[in-house]
Amino acid sequence: MEYSDKVLDHFSNPRNVGELTDADGIGEVGSPACGDIMKMYIKVEDGKIADVKFKTFGCGAAIATSSMATELIKGQPLEEALKLTNKAVVEALEGLPPVKIHCSVLAEQAIKSAISDYYTRLGVDPLPIVGPIKDTHCHAHFH
Amino acid sequence: MEYSDKVLDHFSNPRNVGELTDADGIGEVGSPACGDIMKMYIKVEDGKIADVKFKTFGCGAAIATSSMATELIKGQPLEEALKLTNKAVVEALEGLPPVKIHCSVLAEQAIKSAISDYYTRLGVDPLPIVGPIKDTHCHAHFH
Amino acid sequence: MSMERFVYADNAATTPVSEEVLKAMLPYFREGYGNPSSIYQKGRDAAKAIRLARDKVARGIGAQPEELYFTSGGSEADNWAIKGVVEALAKKGKKHIITTAFEHHAVLHVCQSLRKHGIETTYLEVGPLGVVKAEDVAAAIREDTALVTIMYANNEIGTIQPIAEIGKICREKGILFHTDAVQALGNLEIDVKAQNIDLLSLSGHKIHAQKGVGALYIRKGVRIPNLIEGGGQEGGHRAGTENVPAIVGLGVAVEIATKDIQARADKTRKMRDRLIDEITKLPRTRLNGDREHRLPGNVNVSFEGIEGESLLLMLDLRGVAASSGSACTSGSLDPSHVLLSIGLVHEVAHGSLRLSITHETTEEDIDHILKVLPPVVEQLRAMSPLWENIVKGENR
Amino acid sequence: MSMERFVYADNAATTPVSEEVLKAMLPYFREGYGNPSSIYQKGRDAAKAIRLARDKVARGIGAQPEELYFTSGGSEADNWAIKGVVEALAKKGKKHIITTAFEHHAVLHVCQSLRKHGIETTYLEVGPLGVVKAEDVAAAIREDTALVTIMYANNEIGTIQPIAEIGKICREKGILFHTDAVQALGNLEIDVKAQNIDLLSLSGHKIHAQKGVGALYIRKGVRIPNLIEGGGQEGGHRAGTENVPAIVGLGVAVEIATKDIQARADKTRKMRDRLIDEITKLPRTRLNGDREHRLPGNVNVSFEGIEGESLLLMLDLRGVAASSGSACTSGSLDPSHVLLSIGLVHEVAHGSLRLSITHETTEEDIDHILKVLPPVVEQLRAMSPLWENIVKGENR
């Protein structure tokens, strides 16, 4: 398996690790049995992601994609953050090995999940805005 | 395949190569299709093998066993020459690869065949003295 | 990151070719390059080199040289042994294999794919300690059992199986017994005759020979069809121009690895025990597999709340090369089947670490591992949502 | 015997590892020894080295890197291709193979042993020139044909087969086409796409890489079961820890061998033609196999009245290493099945000599061969009872 320098950089110096005690939305995806859990905390101000933190249990790619994804949405308006695709995360990381692509999907879903939670707390139905959160299965990478 | 130094010596400097124009007995065994033919010429004096020569078409082991076998019987009384076994030839050559053992059998039979011829020419039935000459088949080495 | 020291603690995955082995191999690349089937001097020299190597490998396991066939490694040897025995015996109605649940994939996947040819396999449990019971083997034997194949020592958790006992049972019942001894060779005494082993697989790259060379021992009298057919190499049993340098190296490697096993094992075991004692002091950390019946260089521990791959990457950045589960399967995200077989739940299995050392590992290497490992575990736990939950659960 | 010169003229049997190849390999024995499946730097470096080698091999035959699987040599590749296709297609009722009578044993013996599994094989005649006719292939295709397997160039007599034509026929009829290109690689242009080749075997040691490494090309879309099952190496298609140094060497060797093929072939062909012209001036001496459709470095001649092995030994004593028939079968005393297939009678087949040269052979080497060969032939004929009869027959 080959990781790009970018992946290794984000893995060894992950950005935005931690929690936000005053988060406006928290999302968690993955499962311990699958070996990947991502938890994202967002702080929203003026419709923008003012701050974001993550905690991840998972492989090197899971940590790197969490780090990169949070970097990519930090300071972005919510609608922009929602447009972040796993493909964009992969590209920003200069590629991921095929078996690790599912980590980028997980990162995309974690963000959506956190934004969903933000709308839910506001009393707004997130479904029309965020769409369904995909239930990423362990073998997502085989597809 | 490994040949002993003795085999290589007798192959590269074969003893007693040639024919005897005044031979008292000539024996030939083997077949071209099998890849081995040995022809032995003997000169008998006072019941002894006074001289012996061979011509051989065959592999390195065939040439080496012909050479060694002729050396072993040269000067010997006929009854001693008839006692020469293929095993004795193999031992004198310090061993032969398993697939080449049949060459030593061929050499033994070539001598018997020449002595047979000698008795036949004398008008003596060789069978009770020499025994039957084995028809060595191509696949003798598989036995 | 500046690296004070690099400790290679993944010798169960592979080993560097040793100086002695490489030195023995080198003449066969550009000078002794003859084809061993060739009749001229260069060919005969190559054939002789193979013969001497075969003698050495045979001596290392108590076999006769004619009982050893060189292969391209442990996987080929395992495939050949199992498929060969099954093909030879299935036509006599013997269509059952006994193995364990935690064999190497080169055994397990073969058994699994033989199912579509009507071959049934019993996968024996190895229990929480990872050691199969000889009496379970005896109990599983059926009228139609063709083969028992049980590894000598497990590659992930290092547990040693009761090979001599199993061999005795099989011999008594007239059933062929194969053992994958890839991890045992050089670590444990092997005597195929005394242990009643009919077929045994070994691999070079675990004992400082080249990758891509190994051997299958097939007891005289046991006849199985070829896996790779063609030329008359290996007495007509394994076709393909012989990898002369690698085979020569394997001979030297086996000779070295099977000398002074006891002394080397004692030295290694002491370092291993220090690692186990220190590492298992960390909270929620456990040793996997039996501590006593264990390869002298194997440490396998699970850390709750963290995932193995990121642990390995972090350790690597700090100068420790180790493994999580078997290297052969690390392309996969499934947790190790070995750890599941001894009863670990998925998330704990994911957080496992295998350190595999040798007698050449030094106390300073152990110091280094023990220095860098605990903070890495702590750092990863600090960023783990799973650990957060575990700690919350504790405090609740 | 003092030896003025040593000429290695058996490059079709095997070749020395070249300096460039060995240089590329060396770092992977004692430094870059990581297991390519391992996640740490040393493992990733090994994985990268394999990826780059795969790219090189793929480029050399016009394939995609994902279509190449490293094996332990040409024999394994042949076995895998044929057994794999047959296993995949037999269950669909396709139980027929088309091949030639003069394939390498790694193909022939597989076809022969598949017979007991109900697979029928048509062995096409190659005629006195040793070239199969594409129309004969077309005519042999049946409803139930699973595979056509025909070698690119013959290893003994060097004759080149009409691969592109056969590929076209097979593609049109929807039948899988495998070619053993072990002897062609580096001598002839290979383009698996243009030539409609579905599977292709190659081997390293014929092109100055290590013995014991090769590859099988499997066109994307063709699915065959594994021959060696186990770990997830080679995309899950060929288990076993990768022989990293040998694979790296194979990459370099293919890169070098497939560069400037034309110029090298022209140079080699000139030397070959000089050998053929001079040697066939000897009495009762014939060239075996077509002169035009012939590998640039192959000379195969028969001398009536002498036997090949003793000829080789004599030549070796005078500094020429050559072969009689295929090195792979020289342990056997049966005459070459290749020479019989082009109609030679047994005793003439026994007296054959193969000289296989490369562009690195020199004119001085050719001089040397031409100096020592005729007296050796004469010497052996002088001690041959068969030659005596031939001469007598002539004078009668």
Ligand SMILES: Cc1ncc(COP(=O)(O)O)c(C=O)c1O
């Ligand atoms: C045409 C041909 N096919 C297959 C092989 C077998 O290759 P390997 O020796 O790498 O198994 C050879 C040479 O030995 C060959 O010449």
Ligand SMILES: Cc1ncc(COP(=O)(O)O)c(C=O)c1O
């Ligand atoms: C127990 C066991 N069996 C078989 C193998 C496979 O050996 P190889 O990599 O030589 O094919 C390995 C290691 O990879 C192993 O640890």
